[in-house]
Amino acid sequence: MSNPAQQSQQRALTINQRINEAANTIVLEYSAIIALAPVSGKDRTTTATEAYEIECHATSIVRAIEDLLMVSRSLKESWILGQVSSSFQVGDDQT
Amino acid sequence: MSATSTSGDDIFVSLEPPPLAEDPSQTIRSIRNLDQIIPQISLERGPFINITEENLRKEIEQLQNRDGLPSPEEENPKDETTTVKPSATDIAQFEEDFNNARADLSRLIGAAQNEAAISLDFISLLISSVRPVAGTTSMSPHLKSHVPVGSLGTDRFRPQPYVEDMSVCLGWKTQAVSAATERFAKAAGRLAEEAEREKKYWEQVEEIAVCGEVLSKMRMPDYRGMGVRYGFADAGSTYKEKGIATLRRNADGNLVLKTEGEKRTKVLSVAVLRPLDGEHVRTGQHFTKINYDSTDVKTEIKQARDLLFEDELFFQIARETRILASQGITLSFGNKVTMPLPGLQVVLETIDIEDQDNSMDVDGGPDSVIAEAINVALHLLLSKLHRKNLEARRSIPLPLGSRTHTADTGKSEILEPLVTSLAVAPIKSSLMNLIADLMSALKEK
Numbered sequence: 001m002s003n004p005a006q007q008s009q010q011r012a013l014t015i016n017q018r019i020n021e022a023a024n025t026i027v028l029e030y031s032a033i034i035a036l037a038p039v040s041g042k043d044r045t046t047t048a049t050e051a052y053e054i055e056c057h058a059t060s061i062v063r064a065i066e067d068l069l070m071v072s073r074s075l076k077e078s079w080i081l082g083q084v085s086s087s088f089q090v091g092d093d094q095t
Numbered sequence: 096m097s098a099t100s101t102s103g104d105d106i107f108v109s110l111e112p113p114p115l116a117e118d119p120s121q122t123i124r125s126i127r128n129l130d131q132i133i134p135q136i137s138l139e140r141g142p143f144i145n146i147t148e149e150n151l152r153k154e155i156e157q158l159q160n161r162d163g164l165p166s167p168e169e170e171n172p173k174d175e176t177t178t179v180k181p182s183a184t185d186i187a188q189f190e191e192d193f194n195n196a197r198a199d200l201s202r203l204i205g206a207a208q209n210e211a212a213i214s215l216d217f218i219s220l221l222i223s224s225v226r227p228v229a230g231t232t233s234m235s236p237h238l239k240s241h242v243p244v245g246s247l248g249t250d251r252f253r254p255q256p257y258v259e260d261m262s263v264c265l266g267w268k269t270q271a272v273s274a275a276t277e278r279f280a281k282a283a284g285r286l287a288e289e290a291e292r293e294k295k296y297w298e299q300v301e302e303i304a305v306c307g308e309v310l311s312k313m314r315m316p317d318y319r320g321m322g323v324r325y326g327f328a329d330a331g332s333t334y335k336e337k338g339i340a341t342l343r344r345n346a347d348g349n350l351v352l353k354t355e356g357e358k359r360t361k362v363l364s365v366a367v368l369r370p371l372d373g374e375h376v377r378t379g380q381h382f383t384k385i386n387y388d389s390t391d392v393k394t395e396i397k398q399a400r401d402l403l404f405e406d407e408l409f410f411q412i413a414r415e416t417r418i419l420a421s422q423g424i425t426l427s428f429g430n431k432v433t434m435p436l437p438g439l440q441v442v443l444e445t446i447d448i449e450d451q452d453n454s455m456d457v458d459g460g461p462d463s464v465i466a467e468a469i470n471v472a473l474h475l476l477l478s479k480l481h482r483k484n485l486e487a488r489r490s491i492p493l494p495l496g497s498r499t500h501t502a503d504t505g506k507s508e509i510l511e512p513l514v515t516s517l518a519v520a521p522i523k524s525s526l527m528n529l530i531a532d533l534m535s536a537l538k539e540k
Contacts, residue, residue, distance in 0.1 A: 042259070042264060043257060043264075081311075
């Protein structure tokens with residue numbers, strides 16, 4: 001039963017990890033697409049397979065971005081439940 | 096150690112430094128990493144299968160005879176002052192290293208055996224497509240049960256002489272790249288919309304949160320999102336009701352409140368009847384009006400809360416009619432409680448607020464003020480009951496022996512005070528009259 005401070009630390013760590021992973025994926029996949037782009041010196045089979053690979057990389061980039069959207073959603077959830085230490089305090093402004 | 100490979104014109108040279116030479120001050124050779132020794136051995140002497148103890152012994156003898164060197168255990172004799180016999184700690188260290196090395200070795204052998212079995216399965220699956228009998232006999236039972244026989248095939252592929260077809264390749268590449276671009280553009284638009292909707296949803300959730308509602312994260316199997324508590328369990332209610340509603344997001348980003356089960360519609364109504372010409376005539380009625388517009392989520396939450404309160408109120412009332420049956424209170428049709436009191440009759444029942452027929456004679460009758468007062472009193476008494484439950488929960492529980500009778504029937508907390516307060520005046524006056532008559536009768540004597 002970890003106390004709230006530990007829990008929020010754990011959460012912060014996970015969120016940072018996810019963000020880093022997603023950013024890494026995006027950069028890596030994009031550079032992979034660029035690397036696969038040149039067309040000289042390859043025969044047809046290779047080109048066909050590379051076309052498919054480009055498609056796969058594009059899909060994983062989109063998926064990484066959707067993951068970032070999920071991260072923002074979980075951040076909002078934690079924020080509204082008061083688990084984020086910030087200046088937002090529910091009910092304090094109404095007096 | 097370096098390795099060369101002649102694929103094409105490239106020569107690969109490993110940049111790993113060779114393993115460090117033996118520390119000459121050590122009298123006992125410690126077991127070096129197996130990772131370094133084993134590949135070295137296999138490079139120098141070929142596969143392990145060719146190495147036997149006999150061969151090793153012969154080699155050692157040859158080495159000794161040829162070079163005239165002392166046996167390998169005494170590599171560096173140095174001077175006599177160094178201990179020839181290894182110390183106890185060295186032996187312990189050596190043994191520990193040895194055991195670790197042996198454990199490592201058996202683990203690596205197990206892994207190798209595993210890999211050999213897997214390769215065997217692979218090859219037998221390949222063969223089984225051509226020669227089923229030979230394949231199935233060497234396949235493991237696990238593989239046979241999971242993969243149908245003959246489902247993997249091979250073909251020989253002769254790499255074509257290099258055909259560089261610029262037009263086709265260029266066309267395919269540009270197609271692929273433009274398809275990727277289009278996918279990105281579409282995804283960008285879609286995700287921007289999604290982000291907009293999320294923003295709207297969370298703004299609305301924040302509105303609710305700011306009003307002081309209790310939100311929670313729901314982890315039900317079919318819904319993971321925000322939920323809001325509209326029940327009274329925190330206030331002391333013991334009604335069997337979860338009291339939590341989900342805040343869902345519909346297609347255009349708006350907040351939709353959804354309560355569990357069917358939506359409640361019943362409201363308690365109090366009617367006062369007076370005897371007139373032998374019959375009881377309704378002279379006043381009152382019920383809480385709950386407006387049923389469902390646009391604003393905050394009013395929806397309040398509505399759910401109020402309806403839950405009414406529900407619980409009638410539940411308690413119905414339960415207490417049994418306790419107060421001796422007073423003449425009856426329950427009929429499951430939703431109508433009649434309380435005959437001296438001078439008037441009070442009827443409590445649940446009505447449907449969707450039913451607009453009752454809007455007729457609501458505020459008309461002369462006794463509607465009494466009806467309203469009774470209604471308000473009942474609500475207050477239920478709140479008092481909640482608070483009493485809360486106090487009971489907070490207090491220190493009695494020791495186990497004295498809790499012999501649980502409050503199954505319990506006291507009547509809601510109807511009894513009402514009945515007593517309504518009936519006490521007429522009863523008191525009739526009692527006073529009786530006593531006055533008796534006294535006057537006695538005085539005359």
